[in-house]
Amino acid sequence: MGKTVFCVDDSPSIRMLVRKTLEPQGYQIREANNGQEALDALSSDAASDMFIVDVNMPVMGGFDFVKELKSRAEHSQTPAVFLTTESGDEKKNIGKDLGVKGWIVKPFEGPQLIKIVDLLTS
Numbered sequence: 357m358g359k360t361v362f363c364v365d366d367s368p369s370i371r372m373l374v375r376k377t378l379e380p381q382g383y384q385i386r387e388a389n390n391g392q393e394a395l396d397a398l399s400s401d402a403a404s405d406m407f408i409v410d411v412n413m414p415v416m417g418g419f420d421f422v423k424e425l426k427s428r429a430e431h432s433q434t435p436a437v438f439l440t441t442e443s444g445d446e447k448k449n450i451g452k453d454l455g456v457k458g459w460i461v462k463p464f465e466g467p468q469l470i471k472i473v474d475l476l477t478s
């Protein structure tokens with residue numbers, strides 16, 4: 357069975373793009389509309405091999421979500437990357453401090469995303 361990638365983004369079109377990019381590569385995609393929704397799904401559901409996380413989302417944004425993720429023993433080692441419109445160094449440094457493995461600026465290129473996901477889930 358393929359690896360599972362959890363896409364946490366409040367944009368349905370971005371989630372669809374991520375799905376359409378990764379599913380043909382054999383990945384299973386899980387989706388949540390914001391960090392809180394993702395946390396709720398995590399506590400009751402199957403494991404994820406990687407997280408692709410938006411920064412700006414309602415209810416719970418990407419920084420708070422990843423912080424919470426890293427504090428949970430069962431998810432602290434699961435790779436996460438940000439996929440965001442944000443490209444400033446200040447925000448990127450926050451991401452780095454949170455221990456994320458990558459920072460992808462929207463709009464993303466399919467081959468670029470596949471490369472990163474292949475690398476981080478292998």
Ligand SMILES: [Mg+2]
Pocket residue numbers: 365366367410411412413
């Ligand atoms: Mg957003």
